[in-house]
Amino acid sequence: MQLLTNKHTFPYTFEETIVAVWQKYPNEMSDHVKCIDILDRTYNKQEQKIITHRLITCQQKIPTWLEFIIGKELTQSRVLEISELDYKNKEFKLKSLNITGGKFLKVYEEVMYTPNKEGKNTEFKQNAYILGNTNFNKINNKIENWSISRFNFNAARGKEGFEGILKMLFGSRETK
Secondary structure, eight states, X not given: OEEEEEEEEESSOHHHHHHHHTTOOSOGGGTTEEEEEEEEEEEETTTTEXXXXXXXXXXXXXXXXXXXXXXXXXXXXXXXXXXXXXXXXXXXXXXXXXOSSTTTEEEEEEEEEEEOTTSSSEEEEEEEEEEEOSSOHHHHHHHXXXXXXXXXXXXXXXXXXXXXXXXXXXXXXXXX
C-alpha cells in the first residue's frame, strides 16, 4: 500500500472555496472526469451539515501492460464520493473509493478543507491510499507505482483547474 499526501493553502475564504468546489467540474485541466451524478443530498438543520453522495465517472488512457491485466473495459472507472459540509465547525470533508476495478486496485481518498487561523485563506489536505489488489506482489507494485504517478499527475492538473475556477468566480489573488 502506498500513501500520497498533498497540502495547499488557497488564498480564498472557506466560503468562497466551498462554492468553487461545487463548480470544479467540468474543467479542461481535469478532462479525465467525464460525469458527476448526485445520488443523494441531505441537510441536517440542527447540526448544520450537508451530506452529499456523488458518483464520479472517469476515463483515461492506461498502459498496454495494464490493459492486458485488467482489460479494456476498466479504462472507465467509477468512484463513490461522500462529502460532509459542516457549517458549524467550518470543515468540509470528502471521502472517496473506487467502485470499479477493486479486484486489481483500491484507491481511498480523503480531502479536508478548513479555514486558516485568520479565516482569510483555506487549507487543503489530501491523503490517498493506493493498494494493488492482486495475488502477485510484483504486479501489485507495478500497478501501485503507475497509479501513484497518474494520481499525482491528475492531482496537479486538478489543483491548477480548481485555481482557475476560483479566479473565474472571485478574481485573482496572490498565493501565500
